[in-house]
Amino acid sequence: MQGLVQKALGGHIRSIARIITMVESESPYTEEIMKLIYPHTGNAHIIGITGSPGAGKSTLTDKLIDNFKQQGKNVGVIAVDPSSPFTGGAILADRIRMQRHSVDPNVYIRSMGTRGSLGGLAKSTYEAAMILDACGKDVIFIETVGVGQSEIDIVKIADSVCLILVPGMGDDIQIMKAGIMEIADVFVVNKADRDGFERVVAEVRIMLDLVKHGNWTPPVLTTVAEKAKGLPELTQSLMDHGKFLSESREGLDKKLKRITIEVEEILQREIARFTERTWKENCTPELLDSLLAKKTDPYTVAGKILEMVFVNN
Amino acid sequence: MFGKKELQEIQELKRSYEIAVEKVLLKNPERKKEFTTVGGIPLNRVYSPEDIQDQNYGSDIGYPGDYPYTRGVQPNMYRGRFWTMRMYAGFSTAEESNKRYRYLLAQGGSGLSVAFDLPTQIGYDSDHPMAQGECGKVGVAIDSLADMETLFDQIPLDKVSTSMTINAPAAVLLAMYICVGEKQGISMDRLSGTIQNDILKEYIARGTYIFPPKPSMRLITDIFGFCSENVPKWNTISISGYHIREAGSTAAQEVAFTLADAIAYVEAAIKAGLDPNVFGKRLSFFFNAHNGFLEEIAKFRAARRMWAQIMKTRFGVTDAKAQMLRFHTQTAGCTLTAQQPENNIVRVALQALSAVLGGTQSLHTNSMDEALALPTEKSVGIALKTQQIIAHESGVTDTVDPIAGSYAIEALTNDIQTMAEEYIRKIDDMDGMLVAIEKGYVQKQIQDAAYEYQKAIENEDLIVVGVNKFRMKEERRDLQLLKVDESVGRMQISKLKKMKETRDNIAVQNALEEVRTAARDESLNMMPRIIDAVKCYATEGEICGVLREEFGEYTENIVL
Amino acid sequence: MAEDKIRVVVAKPGLDGHDRGAKVIARALRDSGMEVIYTGLRQTPEQIVETAIQEDADAIGISILSGAHEYYFSKVIDLLKEKEASDIIVFGGGVIPEDDVPHLLEIGAGAIFGPGTPTTSCSEWLKNAVKEKRAMETR
Structure with a gap:
């Protein structure tokens, strides 16, 4: 495993792709890989791109790649699409709009299916971003699924969250309700060559006045992604936010919070794993019968299982 | 359409008929629980005057050549002149294609239909990196006027009408055709033919787009405007349902999305200041003739009636010619099977017959070997003969619209119209076809239908002879297939290079x-x-x- | 491993826009539980191969109706070799004359599915092919 990870850290694309797969499929090597990766992380600027379907997330990402490349950055993209809850299959088609970058050695694009995760992200999106970070990407875009409430997960893993709105979709209000207004660091009104974009800009500004901010006031920018209009400004804003984080108390808080969450999540996951295993080992037909006959109750059983988990480990 | 008393009598007869049916069903159940058309329209066991009782002959059907043209656009249809037998052809170099065109004209073909290779359709010269491996493959490679001159060598452009399947770069190819005419001493007002020029269906079904919708629509309206003044006999667009159907749509969707595209073009042209009474006369259509024989006939009739109504009521068009839906038909390429390819001759014959009974203005019949490769001269010959047999031997052309008044046909015509209008309403609600395409609505409908169709074949709900039933063991294919040599690309590139050295x-x-x-x-x-x-x-x-x-x-x- | 999903790139090489087959097969593979990376139209062999590598795909499915199959299959297969990624399975379909199939298999295509092939045969074949491939790998 060490060899593979070393190759990945050296920028070997196939190795990077392979270890992402291993982590994504919860291979037994996951822990080992992440331990090897971890010391090399912390250099990349992770940018979340979120917004409703049809807002132009992929097209905007495609153009952002150009702009960050011009700044001499090495770019990674993780594009998340929903998996079918019935078959587990997925069609991952976000990269269609970025295919012209696929042969660029300084751009790595990876599609992920949500695989049962309910948020706008896949279960291992964060780990994949860490891997790209460690393997030399300066900027990592994470394009979310884009379906309302669940989108707020992005704030847990991205340094900067960029929310894309469009005129005439009628769903801007939905997004505002979903609490995404509070988490976005940069607002973009895309397709700003259409009627009604000024109204969306004005609405966002009004909403922003109602929300409390620290020392960063989220800018509201307009773009026409298809024509690459407004992209230099957006790029600058995102870079400014990255700089702000690296220099401010907010940035440090964000990092501390993320590390805390990370540990908590690992704990939860491990406890869940042990608990589930212990439960499966002890879930005898006799026990189920006595539950059915009300000779015992689920609380007592669960209590006993927990006892076993903590005593055994 | 029928008197009250008449209808009562019919209903009484129906009751005794239904009793008789019940008895039969007790002994033998029917083959299927539900019968539908290929496109999923439920079919009654039998149709009677009752099913078309609300119809008014004068305003809904009318005589041929009369609004709403349900029965055809000319008063005497094929008693005057047959449809144009127009075989889509073109491959390899301009020299090779020129030979094939002259063969087809000598065989009694009455118009040309040019197939261009993919680089030409997407605006790349033969020496472009994206053109590698593609030159001359699905059509003829045209890089410049020089190639176009060769393509029409010894073919008098005032004597033939030429249809060109070209969309995104239609303006360029039309310009070349005009220049070839000029060199032959034929002024552009004497040229007749069609360019496909239908970009919207490229976005939703065929894929040879270049530019985004807005400038594409502008190129189209520029062509409308230029031709209205200078090339009056030219059909400036062929609004195509063919490819929508090939991409997997149902018959009703084919009508709906084609007419919705047409609405978008008319709106764009009106916005550009053009008069629909004038450019409306030069709009032509292109439909698919698929397997469901009755449904297809009904589809052509419904499309004609709907378009007349749309032009009249939505756009206030008064010129009769501008209300008429004139169309070319091609038999459905997607129904051809690679298995037992000779069976395709029969499929094509039935499909072609539905187009003729549906009142087409021109027709291409597919060749039996097209699921395998480009057609050979022999198989193209059979396909053309199929049209000639329908025209000269079947007798269906000797009385106008012989199938009108069939209760089933008229009812199905109404069904298709109802379903298609529902789609058009949805598209209107979305603010028109451009938005519907941008949202992916149209594409999704077509892909869903395509997937359903595929599943129906795999579950054997739909039978394809020789594919999922009546297969034969140990098939030996002894078809000669046409192969385009890889050297075409090299030849084309060296021609192009030479040409560039000699021009100014x-x-x-x-x-x-x-x-x-x-x-x-x-x-x-x-x-x-x-x-x-x-x-x-x-x-x-x-x-x-x-x-x-x-x-x-x-x-x-x-x-x- | 908890989940060993099959990942497959479905691509339309070249200029051919007839994507009904590609889309139907993409859906069918998804419905059989695979992750399908759909690249869309007008892909160069280089783009297809890079995509498969970045996505760590098990296989590449290409659909060609334009007669350019000889060119695209050999180019994709050669590039995979060049990138030391020949373990990625290449299969395809479209309008491909039977006579051309043996040569495509010879140069390294895993399977060619002609017109009329049920989508289930294709997904079953792919599942088995990936299983064999993974068994041979020491991951």
Whole structure:
């Protein structure tokens, strides 16, 4: 495993792709890989791109790649699409709009299916971003699924969250309700060559006045992604936010919070794993019968299982 | 359409008929629980006057040549002149295709239909990296006026009508055709033919788009405007349901999405200041003739009636010619099977018959070997003979619209119209076809239908003879297949190189800059500048290259 | 491993826009539980191969109706070799004359599915092919 990870850290694309797969499929090597990766992380600027379907997330990402490349950055993209809850299959088609970058050695694009995760992200999106970070990407875009409430997960893993709105979709209000207004660091009104974009800009500004901010006031920018209009400004804003984080108390808080969450999540996951295993080992037909006959109750059983988990480990 | 008393009698007869049916069903159940058309329209066991009782003969059906043209656009239809037997052809180099065209004309074909190779359709010259491996494969490679001159060598352009399947770069190819005419001494007002020029269906079904919708629509309306004044006999667009159907739509969707595209073109042209009574006369349509024989006939009739109503009520068009839906038909390529290919001759014959009974103005019949490769001369010959047999031997052409008044046909015609109007209403609610395409609505409907169709074949709900039933063991294919040599690309590139050395390159650069200026200024019509560029042998790739720089390129919108 | 999903790139090489088959097969593979990376139209062999590598795909499915199959299959297969990624399975379909199939298999295509092939045969074949491939790998 060490060899593979070393190759990945050296920028070997196939190795990077392979270890992402291993982590994504919860291979037994996951822990080992992440331990090897971890010391090399912390250099990349992770940018979340979120917004409703049809807002132009992929097209905007495609153009952002150009702009960050011009700044001499090495770019990674993780594009998340929903998996079918019935078959587990997925069609991952976000990269269609970025295919012209696929042969660029300084751009790595990876599609992920949500695989049962309910948020706008896949279960291992964060780990994949860490891997790209460690393997030399300066900027990592994470394009979310884009379906309302669940989108707020992005704030847990991205340094900067960029929310894309469009005129005439009628769903801007939905997004505002979903609490995404509070988490976005940069607002973009895309397709700003259409009627009604000024109204969306004005609405966002009004909403922003109602929300409390620290020392960063989220800018509201307009773009026409298809024509690459407004992209230099957006790029600058995102870079400014990255700089702000690296220099401010907010940035440090964000990092501390993320590390805390990370540990908590690992704990939860491990406890869940042990608990589930212990439960499966002890879930005898006799026990189920006595539950059915009300000779015992689920609380007592669960209590006993927990006892076993903590005593055994 | 029937008196009250008559209808009562019919209903009484129906009751005793139903009793008789019950008895039969007790003994033997029917083959299926539910019968539907290929496109999923429920079919009654039997149709009677009751099913079309609300219909008014005068206003809903009418006589041939009369509004709403349900029975056909000419008063006497094929008793006057048969449809144009127009075989889509073209492959390899201009020389090779020229030979095939002259063969087809000698065989009694009455019009040409040019197939271009993919680089030509997408505005790349043969030496472009994206053209590698594609030159001359699915059609003829045309880079410049020089190739076009060869393509129509010894074919008098005032005697034939030529249809060109070209969309995104239609303006360039039309310009070349006009220049070839001029060299033959034929002025452009004497040229007749069609360019497909239908970009919307490229976005939703066929895939040979170049530019984004807005500049594409402008190119189209520029062509409308230019031809209204200068090439009056030219059909400036062939609004195509064919490819929508090939991509997997149902018959009703084919009608709906084609007419919705047409509505978008008419709206754009009106917005550009053109008169629908004038350009409306030069709109033509292109439909698919698929397997469901009755449904297809009904589809053609419904489309004709709907278009007349749309032009009259939605756009206030008063000119009768501009209300008429004139259409070309091609039999359905997607129904051809690679297994037992000879069976395709029969499929094509039935499909062609439905187009004739549906009142088509021109027809292409597919060749039996097209699921395997491009057709050979022999198989093309059989396909053309199939049309001649329908025209001369079947007798269906001797009385106008013989199938009208069939209760089933009239009822199905109404069903298709109802379903298609529902789709058009949805598209209107979305603010028109451009938005519906951008949202992926149309693409999704077509893909869903395509997937259902595939599943129906796999579950054997739909039977395809020789594929999922009546298969034969140990099939030996002894068909001769046409193969396009890989050397075509090399030959084409060396021709192109030579041509570029001999032309006046300064004139070319100046002409291209003129094209650029026109592209930037919407008040200018682009056609005259494109003609000037073509005339000094600017290549298709150079002209489209300038337009790519000015207009940008379209990326498909996938909704799966 | 908890989940060993099959990942497959479905691509339309070249200029051919007939994507009904590609889309139907993409859906069918998804419905059989695979992750399908759909690249869309007009892909160069280089783009297809890079995509498969970045996505760590098990297989590449290409659909060609334009007659350019000889060119695209050999180019994709050669590039995979060049990138030391020949373990990625290449299969395809479209309008491909039977006579051309043996040569495509010879140069390294895993399977060619002609017109009329049920989508289930294709997904079953792919599942088995990936299983064999993974068994041979020491991951």
